[in-house]
Each structure stands twice: as structure tokens, then as C-alpha cells.
Amino acid sequence: METVTLTIKNQPGLYLEADTITPDAFAGKKAEEIAGLPVYVGRDEHKLGEFFEISGKAGATAAETKIVVKGDLSRVKYIGMKMTAGEIVVDGNADMYVGAWMQGGKITVNGNVDAFAGTGMKGGELIIKGNAGNYLGAAYRGDWRGMSGGKITVAGNAGSDLGTFMTGGEIVVGGDVDVHVATHAEGGKIVIKGNAKSRLGGQMVEGEIYVFGNIDVMMPGFAYREDVDIEVDGTKGRFALYEGDLGERHRKRKGQTIYAKLYQQIRA
Amino acid sequence: MTKTVTDVICPFCGTLCDDLEVVVSDDGKKLLEVYNACAIGAEKFLHSQAKDRITRPRMRQDDGSWKEITYDEAIEYTAKMLADAKKPLMYGWSSTNCEAQATGSELGEIVGAVMDNTATVCHGTSLIAVQDIGIPSCTLGEVKNRADRIVFWGCNPAHAHPRHMSRYSIFPRGFFTGKGHTGRKVIVVDPRPTDTASVADVHLQVEQGRDYELLNAFRVAFKGEKLPDVVAGIPKEKIYEAAETLKSGRFVIIFFGMGVTQSLGKNHNIDEAIAVTRDLNEYTKAAIMPMRGHYNVTGSGQVWGWLFGFPYAVDLSRGFARYNPGETTSNDLLRRDEVDAVFVLGSDPGAHFPFSSVKKIYDLPSVAIDPHETPTTEVCKVHVPVAFVGVEIGGCAYRMDNVPIETRKVVEPPEGMMTDEEFLGRVLARVKEIKGV
Ligand code: SF4
Numbered sequence: 099m100e101t102v103t104l105t106i107k108n109q110p111g112l113y114l115e116a117d118t119i120t121p122d123a124f125a126g127k128k129a130e131e132i133a134g135l136p137v138y139v140g141r142d143e144h145k146l147g148e149f150f151e152i153s154g155k156a157g158a159t160a161a162e163t164k165i166v167v168k169g170d171l172s173r174v175k176y177i178g179m180k181m182t183a184g185e186i187v188v189d190g191n192a193d194m195y196v197g198a199w200m201q202g203g204k205i206t207v208n209g210n211v212d213a214f215a216g217t218g219m220k221g222g223e224l225i226i227k228g229n230a231g232n233y234l235g236a237a238y239r240g241d242w243r244g245m246s247g248g249k250i251t252v253a254g255n256a257g258s259d260l261g262t263f264m265t266g267g268e269i270v271v272g273g274d275v276d277v278h279v280a281t282h283a284e285g286g287k288i289v290i291k292g293n294a295k296s297r298l299g300g301q302m303v304e305g306e307i308y309v310f311g312n313i314d315v316m317m318p319g320f321a322y323r324e325d326v327d328i329e330v331d332g333t334k335g336r337f338a339l340y341e342g343d344l345g346e347r348h349r350k351r352k353g354q355t356i357y358a359k360l361y362q363q364i365r366a
Numbered sequence: 367m368t369k370t371v372t373d374v375i376c377p378f379c380g381t382l383c384d385d386l387e388v389v390v391s392d393d394g395k396k397l398l399e400v401y402n403a404c405a406i407g408a409e410k411f412l413h414s415q416a417k418d419r420i421t422r423p424r425m426r427q428d429d430g431s432w433k434e435i436t437y438d439e440a441i442e443y444t445a446k447m448l449a450d451a452k453k454p455l456m457y458g459w460s461s462t463n464c465e466a467q468a469t470g471s472e473l474g475e476i477v478g479a480v481m482d483n484t485a486t487v488c489h490g491t492s493l494i495a496v497q498d499i500g501i502p503s504c505t506l507g508e509v510k511n512r513a514d515r516i517v518f519w520g521c522n523p524a525h526a527h528p529r530h531m532s533r534y535s536i537f538p539r540g541f542f543t544g545k546g547h548t549g550r551k552v553i554v555v556d557p558r559p560t561d562t563a564s565v566a567d568v569h570l571q572v573e574q575g576r577d578y579e580l581l582n583a584f585r586v587a588f589k590g591e592k593l594p595d596v597v598a599g600i601p602k603e604k605i606y607e608a609a610e611t612l613k614s615g616r617f618v619i620i621f622f623g624m625g626v627t628q629s630l631g632k633n634h635n636i637d638e639a640i641a642v643t644r645d646l647n648e649y650t651k652a653a654i655m656p657m658r659g660h661y662n663v664t665g666s667g668q669v670w671g672w673l674f675g676f677p678y679a680v681d682l683s684r685g686f687a688r689y690n691p692g693e694t695t696s697n698d699l700l701r702r703d704e705v706d707a708v709f710v711l712g713s714d715p716g717a718h719f720p721f722s723s724v725k726k727i728y729d730l731p732s733v734a735i736d737p738h739e740t741p742t743t744e745v746c747k748v749h750v751p752v753a754f755v756g757v758e759i760g761g762c763a764y765r766m767d768n769v770p771i772e773t774r775k776v777v778e779p780p781e782g783m784m785t786d787e788e789f790l791g792r793v794l795a796r797v798k799e800i801k802g803v
Contacts, residue, residue, distance in 0.1 A: 345589065
């Protein structure tokens with residue numbers, strides 16, 4: 099695996115749209131060629147090299163390429179967008195759309211990310227060591243297919259609209275989440291190790307939510323069924339199982355209606 | 367001698383009343399009286415006659431005072447500002463005609479602007495919901511002639527759309543609604559005891575910010591599933607009863623306003639309200655409609671819909687249309703310093719945006735096109751007064767139910783004043799010159 103290191107040297111006047119920072123775009127290129135890749139500030143096209151110091155070289159393919167991005171990236175959007183393989187390490191905070199529509203490979207962010215990280219994600223792994231903004235692993239506007247595969251792990255908190263229209267894959271949040279979790283979801287698994295506010299599983303068709311902490315307000319469309327002993331993300335415990343959203347459409351299997359499941363840990 | 371102009375359209379709110387009568391002087395230069403309009407509608411017409419009306423563009427001086435400039439100078443400033451900016455915000459568009467909106471769109475496309483309208487702080491969230499799950503809607507004519515179950519959710523037409531209840535929703539006698547209001551059941555859902563709630567048969571005083579839960583409870587009730595004892599502060603018996611009232615109607619219409627579009631959950635509230643409407647169609651006929659505020663905010667969504675594919679928050683900076691509220695919406699752009707110039711037409715963000723956003727407008731190169739002096743013109747560098755659309759110039763506007771109505775010119779604008787469309791056309795021509803296209 100070859101490594102390319104990008105260090106931001108000039109901050110963009112507005113925001114930098116850098117959807118070319120991916121192993122796929124870098125693969126097979128030397129530092130000078132990578133410096134020539136296009137990025138955008140508003141309507142102006144620029145070159146990546148105008149904003150970043152670039153060293154090292156890429157591997158022959160995306161899978162053999164690792165990118166390390168350093169410095170304050172809080173005005174840089176689209177890092178790792180649509181990547182299919184390889185690795186990106188972001189050493190700092192990044193702006194919107196980190197790992198949006200990613201299909202494979204791995205992104206690690208040693209900081210916070212803004213909204214829309216992992217939008218429409220299909221595969222691969224996205225690890226956020228800090229906090230995530232709103233719409234983590236959600237669908238893009240108007241798309242009824244949100245995150246469908248892969249895994250997102252957030253060490254800190256996540257914002258609102260987590261996993262909207264999710265159909266598959268897994269999201270684990272170490273801290274708390276804001277309102278609206280798994281709205282319209284038709285599959286997938288969301289684990290919240292901290293507290294949740296309200297509107298969990300609203301309009302949810304299928305899929306699973308696990309909450310270790312408190313839920314401020316439970317949706318009226320979720321009904322308590324039973325207590326179960328299960329293991330979730332390495333934690334064994336007793337959970338109260340709710341099913342819902344009773345107001346939403348659901349398919350049937352062998353005459354049984356299949357609901358979405360919400361588990362809340364029972365603390366002694 | 368005076369003349370009376372009949373069938374005049376009111377260019378104030380989304381009800382777009384089309385039965386006004388306006389008395390003008392014989393030479394068509396003075397507007398004297400307005401009949402049939404509500405107080406706020408009449409005021410709009412009479413305002414055009416104000417003695418202290420500003421009739422020429424002005425530029426802000428270093429000491430904060432205004433200096434009168436010519437339209438040519440204003441066009442030059444605006445064209446330069448838009449041509450120089452990397453990502454200008456072009457906001458407003460709700461109080462003008464579709465013709466001006468179309469010219470503005472062409473301009474926005476050439477300069478790579480983000481085009482946003484007042485939906486961004488109003489019913490934009492409804493538009494997100496419509497895109498997510500569709501909408502079973504109807505026209506106000508159908509409401510008048512057919513609806514016998516009227517729901518006002520988070521809106522207060524008694525004050526915001528004063529003639530809505532008498533012309534369309536509660537009181538009129540229509541083709542199949544000959545008994546007028548006695549044949550209709552009205553449900554108001556609002557945390558406050560509003561004037562609209564006082565004419566309702568049922569007022570569900572929902573707990574603030576719990577509309578999504580209450581809407582969800584309706585869906586659970588329709589399906590005959592069990593509800594918790596109390597949802598959103600409402601006992602379950604009342605919810606089951608209201609659900610039955612709706613199911614037993616011949617035609618249900620749900621009107622909703624900013625009480626649900628801009629409170630906790632925003633688009634999700636509307637999403638669930640649309641789902642309620644869809645569910646009701648299993649039992650009877652039901653439709654849902656946003657109570658659009660500005661008289662032609664709907665038209666601006668229509669124009670951009672057919673030009674760009676999205677109804678608001680359209681980012682044209684990269685040469686193709688992108689749309690993602692939360693990123694491409696005016697307040698997010700201003701808050702995050704994503705734009706470097708602001709152009710406002712036919713709206714008053716100075717009065718409606720958070721103070722922090724208004725301050726950002728103040729710090730940027732900015733132009734406001736507005737017949738009035740407003741809080742927005744006070745923070746912009748250049749103010750261009752224009753003729754009143756629907757009073758001094760006609761043009762197309764879309765009613766809240768997406769019905770296009772041609773507004774009428776009833777009186778001449780003051781000598782030498784430009785219209786929105788003329789001004790935009792001139793700026794467009796100048797920008798093309800600057801850019802050599
Ligand atoms: S209800 Fe609206 S459109 Fe009708 S007269 Fe009043 S302000 Fe004008």
C-alpha cells in the first residue's frame with residue numbers, strides 16, 4: 099500500500115468542494131498529477147495543489163492507495179465521496195459529505211464531521227472519532243434508499259435525522275443522538291450507546307434500533323412486547339422490546355406482520 | 367370622474383383572492399379605493415399611493431446615509447456584484463410575478479448563484495416532504511364544493527389568510543356543500559387558543575413540539591391499534607373520536623401552516639401529515655394543502671421546478687442544479703459563510719431571518735429590489751425601488767393550490783419607475799456583456 103499525504107496550506111475563501119480526494123481518483127498518479135486534480139470554490143475551478151501540500155504517491159489501484167489528510171479541513175466538503183476501496187485518514191475536523199455514497203474501503207476521521215456524512219452509503223467502513231452532524235447515514239434529498247450497506251461508527255454524539263430511509267448496514271453511536279432516528283427505515287441496524295430524545299423509528303417499516311440510555315419520548319406507534327436477553331455490540335444485557343411503527347405499512351410473512359424493532363436496555 | 371376596475375387579484379397572501387374591486391382616477395394614475403379585500407390586502411394596494419414612496423434607486427454612503435442614483439448606476443452595481451462573486455445568493459422571489467422569476471433564473475444560471483425563495487423559512491420543509499412521499503392534494507374550488515371535514519393544523523387563517531375561511535374552507539356554500547358551515551366539521555390543532563380555534567368544532571390543544579407524535583397517533587387510531595393513554599397532551603379517547611370524525615367525512619381537507627413546518631421535526635411533521643391523508647383515502651376522499659404565505663411563493667417553486675427540477679434552495683454554482691436543504695438553504699449559507707454576495711428581490715429577510723444572518727447580509731456586497739423601504743433595504747448597500755406587481759404591473763402568480771392566476775395592472779406606477787422584470791432583464795444583459803457570453 100502506497101501513501102499520499104495532503105496537508106492543507108491555503109484555506110479556500112468560501113468552501114472547497116473536493117470530491118477528488120479519493121483513492122479512486124488518486125490511483126496510479128504521482129504527487130504532481132494529484133496536484134492537478136480539479137476542485138471547486140463556488141463556480142471557479144481550481145487545482146488540488148493550490149490548497150494542499152502533496153507528498154508521496156498513490157498505489158496502482160484504489161485498493162493499494164492510502165490518503166492521509168492533515169490540517170483544518172472544516173471548510174473542505176466531499177472527502178472520500180463515492181470511494182470504492184483503499185483508505186483515507188483525516189487528521190482533524192472535516193466538513194459535509196465525508197464518505198457520501200462510499201462503496202468500499204475505509205475512512206477514519208480523527209475529529210468531528212459536519213452533516214451528511216455517509217449519505218447513501220453502500221459499503222465500506224466510516225469511523226468518526228469525534229462527533230457527527232445531522233443526517234449521518236441518511237438518504238440524499240428525495241431518495242427513498244438511504245444507507246444500504248457498510249458500517250459507520252461514531253465515538254461521540256450524532257445529530258438529528260440519523261439513518262433516514264436506511265435499508266441496510268449498521269450505525270453505532272457511542273454517545274447521544276438528536277431527534278428522528280431511522281425515519282422511514284426499511285432495514286439496517288442502529289445502536290445508540292447514550293441517550294436519545296424523541297421520534298425514534300417514526301414511519302419505520304423494518305430494521306432494528308438499540309438504545310442503551312434514556313428515550314425522552316417514545317413514539318405512540320411503538321408498542322411494548324416483552325423483555326429479552328441479548329448481546330449488542332459486545333454488551334450483554336436485558337432489553338425491553340418494542341415493535342412499530344404500528345401506523346405504518348408492513349409486509350407479512352407466513353401470516354405474521356413484520357414490524358421494526360426497538361430495544362431499550364433495562365438498567366437496574 | 368372615477369373608474370371601477372372589477373375582478374382584480376389581490377397580490378398579498380397565497381389565497382390570491384380574485385374578486386376585488388378597485389376605484390381609480392379617470393387618468394388611471396391614482397388608486398382611490400379598494401373593495402372586497404381584507405384589511406391586509408387593501409393596505410397593500412393603498413400603500414402604492416404613499417406620498418413618501420421612494421421612486422429612485424439609492425446607494426448607501428460611507429457615513430450610512432443614502433444617495434440617490436440612477437437606474438443605470440444600480441444596474442451597473444448589481445451586474446458587477448453578481449459577475450464578481452464566486453457564489454452569490456439570490457434570495458426572495460415570492461412577491462413578484464413568474465415572468466420576473468424566469469428572468470431572474472436565467473441571470474442566476476449565468477452567474478452561478480444559489481437561488482432560494484421564502485419557502486426556506488416557511489413551507490420549504492413541506493416541499494421536502496412532498497418530494498419524499500408525494501402529496502394527495504386538490505384545488506381550493508374542490509374544497510369549497512366538496513369538503514365537509516376541515517382540519518387546520520398549526521395555522522391561523524383568521525389572521526394570516528383572512529378571507530380563506532369565508533371564500534373556501536369553512537363558510538361558503540358550494541355545489542355539494544349547500545349547507546355552508548353547518549354541513550362541515552372543523553378541527554383545529556394548535557397549542558394556542560387562536561381565533562381560528564374559536565370557530566372550530568374540535569380544538570386539539572397539542573403540546574408544543576409534539577405534532578409528529580399526534581399525527582402518528584392518528585395513523586395508529588385509523589388502523590384500530592392501541593394507543594398510550596395520552597399522546598402529545600391529548601387523551602386517547604379524543605384522538606380516537608377525532609379519527610372517527612375524519613373517517614366518516616365525505617371529503618377531508620387538511621390545511622397546515624408554519625406551526626408544523628417550522629417547529630421541531632419540520633419536514634417530518636408534514637411527511638407524517640401526508641401519510642395521515644394517504645391513510646384516510648382508504649376510508650374516504652382526503653387531500654392536504656400547505657397554507658402558502660406570500661402571494662406567489664408557490665409560483666417561484668413552479669418556475670424553478672420546470673427550469674431546474676427543484677422548488678427552492680437551488681445551487682447553480684457548478685453549472686448544474688443541486689438541491690440540499692441544510693446546505694443550500696439561505697440561512698445555512700449565510701451562517702457558514704458560504705456565499706460572497708447577496709441579492710434580494712420581493713422578500714424581506716431583514717425582518718424574517720435570524721439576526722445573525724441579517725448581520726452577514728450587512729457585511730457582504732448586497733442589493734435589495736423592493737417597492738417598499740424594509741428592514742432588508744436598511745442593511746443592503748443598494749436599494750432599487752420597483753413598481754408593485756399586481757397593482758402597477760400584471761403577470762402570472764400561483765395560488766396556494768398551484769392554480770395560476772393572471773394578476774392585473776390597475777394603476778400607473780410613478781413616472782420613470784422600472785418593474786422587477788425590466789430591471790432583471792437589464793442586469794442580465796449587462797452581465798452577459800461583462801462575461802462576454
Ligand atoms: S385573504 Fe389574502 S388574497 Fe384575499 S384579500 Fe386578504 S390578503 Fe388578499
